Amino acid sequence: MHFPSKANLLRPVNIAPKRAAEQHCLSLLQTCTSLSHLTQIHSLLLKLGLQHNPLVLTKFTSTSSTLNAIHYASSLLFSSNDNITHYDAFLFNTVIRAYSQTSSHSTAVYYYKLMLKNGVLPNKFTYPFVLKACACVGRLSLGEQVHGSVIKVGFDNDIHVGNTLVHAYGCCGGGIGFARKVFDEMPEWDSVSWSAMIGGYARLGMSSEAVGLFREMQVARVRPDEVTMVTVLSACTDLGALELGRWVESYIEREKVPKSVELCNAVIGMYAKCGDVDKALNLFRKMSEKTIVSWTSVIVGMAMHGHGLEAVSLFEEMKEDGLVPDDVVFIGLISACSHSGLVEEGRRYFNSMLEGFGIVPKIEHYGCMVDLLSRAGLVKEALDFVQKMPIEPNQIIWRTLIAACRSHGELNLGESITKQLIRNEPMHESNYILLSNIYAKKSHWEKKTKIREVMEKKGMRKIPGSTMIELDNEIYEFVAGDKMHNLYKEIYEMVDEMGREMKRAGYLPTTSEVLLDIDEEDKEDALNRHSEKLAIAFALLKTPPGTPIRIVKNLRNQARRIGIIKVKLQVQHLCLNLYWDHGELLRCVPPSGEAPNCLRVLGVSRYDRVPNRPVFRNGQSCSISPKEWGIAAEKDPFACSSSDDKACPPSNVFLFGA
DNA sequence: CTAGGGTTAG
Numbered sequence A: 001m002h003f004p005s006k007a008n009l010l011r012p013v014n015i016a017p018k019r020a021a022e023q024h025c026l027s028l029l030q031t032c033t034s035l036s037h038l039t040q041i042h043s044l045l046l047k048l049g050l051q052h053n054p055l056v057l058t059k060f061t062s063t064s065s066t067l068n069a070i071h072y073a074s075s076l077l078f079s080s081n082d083n084i085t086h087y088d089a090f091l092f093n094t095v096i097r098a099y100s101q102t103s104s105h106s107t108a109v110y111y112y113k114l115m116l117k118n119g120v121l122p123n124k125f126t127y128p129f130v131l132k133a134c135a136c137v138g139r140l141s142l143g144e145q146v147h148g149s150v151i152k153v154g155f156d157n158d159i160h161v162g163n164t165l166v167h168a169y170g171c172c173g174g175g176i177g178f179a180r181k182v183f184d185e186m187p188e189w190d191s192v193s194w195s196a197m198i199g200g201y202a203r204l205g206m207s208s209e210a211v212g213l214f215r216e217m218q219v220a221r222v223r224p225d226e227v228t229m230v231t232v233l234s235a236c237t238d239l240g241a242l243e244l245g246r247w248v249e250s251y252i253e254r255e256k257v258p259k260s261v262e263l264c265n266a267v268i269g270m271y272a273k274c275g276d277v278d279k280a281l282n283l284f285r286k287m288s289e290k291t292i293v294s295w296t297s298v299i300v301g302m303a304m305h306g307h308g309l310e311a312v313s314l315f316e317e318m319k320e321d322g323l324v325p326d327d328v329v330f331i332g333l334i335s336a337c338s339h340s341g342l343v344e345e346g347r348r349y350f351n352s353m354l355e356g357f358g359i360v361p362k363i364e365h366y367g368c369m370v371d372l373l374s375r376a377g378l379v380k381e382a383l384d385f386v387q388k389m390p391i392e393p394n395q396i397i398w399r400t401l402i403a404a405c406r407s408h409g410e411l412n413l414g415e416s417i418t419k420q421l422i423r424n425e426p427m428h429e430s431n432y433i434l435l436s437n438i439y440a441k442k443s444h445w446e447k448k449t450k451i452r453e454v455m456e457k458k459g460m461r462k463i464p465g466s467t468m469i470e471l472d473n474e475i476y477e478f479v480a481g482d483k484m485h486n487l488y489k490e491i492y493e494m495v496d497e498m499g500r501e502m503k504r505a506g507y508l509p510t511t512s513e514v515l516l517d518i519d520e521e522d523k524e525d526a527l528n529r530h531s532e533k534l535a536i537a538f539a540l541l542k543t544p545p546g547t548p549i550r551i552v553k554n555l556r557n558q559a560r561r562i563g564i565i566k567v568k569l570q571v572q573h574l575c576l577n578l579y580w581d582h583g584e585l586l587r588c589v590p591p592s593g594e595a596p597n598c599l600r601v602l603g604v605s606r607y608d609r610v611p612n613r614p615v616f617r618n619g620q621s622c623s624i625s626p627k628e629w630g631i632a633a634e635k636d637p638f639a640c641s642s643s644d645d646k647a648c649p650p651s652n653v654f655l656f657g658a
Numbered sequence B: 001c002t003a004g005g006g007t008t009a010g
Helices: A006-010 A016-033 A035-047 A054-062 A067-077 A090-103 A105-117 A124-138 A140-153 A159-171 A174-187 A192-205 A207-219 A226-239 A242-254 A261-274 A277-285 A290-305 A310-318 A327-339 A345-355 A363-375 A379-388 A395-407 A411-424 A428-442 A445-457 A488-504 A520-528 A529-540
Strands: A468-471 A474-478 A548-553 A563-565 A569-572 A573-577 A601-602
Touching: A016 A035, A067 A090, A090 A105, A090 A124, A105 A124, A105 A140, A124 A140, A124 A159, A140 A159, A140 A174, A140 A474, A159 A174, A159 A192, A174 A192, A192 A207, A192 A226, A207 A226, A226 A242, A226 A261, A242 A261, A242 A468, A261 A277, A261 A290, A277 A290, A290 A310, A290 A327, A310 A327, A327 A345, A327 A363, A345 A363, A363 A379, A363 A395, A379 A395, A395 A411, A411 A428, A428 A445, A468 A529, A474 A529, A488 A529, A529 A548
Parallel strands: none
Antiparallel strands: A468 A474, A468 A548, A548 A563, A563 A601, A569 A573
């Protein structure tokens, strides 16, 4: 219906030609492809008094999705002397969606508020658009506001709206409980609802909740789709739950879940981070369509496992394949160089970012470089690098540097940087831990005690490091000195036996890294109480000879690292082809005739997460036991359809790297 | 005009 405006009433016009002109303009709109053409049509429409036509905006946003075009279009459409109440929800929806899609989330929210302010009633399409923007902004209060409006307008039973609410809350800091509440109160659920909720848990590192919810989904007989599988896989990756991940892959095969690129990437990422590099690489090679993310996943996977050279050659192969590197792949690449001591290569790649690809290095890239130099022992150069950085170094960079100072004996330098850091950020506990460790290394025990006291006064507590291990599809978690387990006596006996065998093989306990004011013998004892050793001992007790043992660490300077240990057990004789970490908790000269290099410290996963909550501890049953998997479990959940399912090859020795 | 997903320095 076309109502003539006041002006038109005063000056009668012939309606018919005008309608024809309008039709003409609209048909022009359908076919126009360039912004300038569009602008011409728009000025034509303006002359006809049709500036409110939402088609123009739709066309603007589809012709050119650049911000400029959208700004231009919205400034044309929302001129200040207009009465906005005459606009409809569709127009606002288009603007909100356009801004949301171009990552201008705050502007999207602004238009949503403008809409409300002017009494334009949102419709059921408005909320998914605006909630998506809320999710990206991540502000809980905003999510709550929109939620309130959803209830007021009465769309709280709409499944699309509900799903986006779950998602938005899941993305807002502290909103996961609200997300679950919305989820629980939804009248019905589809696979999107489940994926949104599982994905919310997975994103926060609440991975056992994520996996538990997936189980409930199966009990509820909702068929998971490829997105659901991606979220479950990322939870597996996070838990280091390789067996569970394998199960998910076989489920995908069995249930013929369509394999999107994202899903393939998730599977590859899971294998890579959980330690089955060969499998990851295999699947990667078989992928028909590889995106930059696929390459990045596999490059990062290689880097984690110490295959720096392979990571570098994959990168070169990627370029030959015609893919243009992005900033993310450079993070993986430089950290690959860093973990493999390829200092010159790392420098070269870092410089090539801007020179070769026009990518301005971000703080992460500078961080990688600081790590690269630090690990190589070039502490002074690293400091120099930091001081010359064009952007303000962040806490991570300083802490990297401090850690380097500690391990390369630059204790005074480390001490002064740490003190500065504490002055800037007095409530961050890891700074205190760093300082306390530096004092310990300097044998300043009183100062160390004082730091601990300060921390206590401020109510800070160190999150204890733990080690998890997946056995018979259950996950067991150990902390240092753990005696909670029923088998703890046997476990400690096994630790002793491991120690004897390792010493016989040439292991020297690195007691200098035990930062306690105790004598050497007690330090060895402290080493033997490490959660890693307890987990390994437990695994040795519970598994047949030749079983690869994989351990998962909950944190390492807030990073989670996944370690893989391959163990050979000869009757009662342990022959550990081991290992370990930058912290050098263990070191073992391998048995003669066998290649060294048996263990890698692997996997850095996500940082900005809530600290990992214990999955479950010490033999208590866990939510991911396949016996409890409901429907899926009835169908032999571990029937692996893939032919290369060789979890436990018969050979006794498993070598890594080399 | 509507929703959920894969890669990211310590």
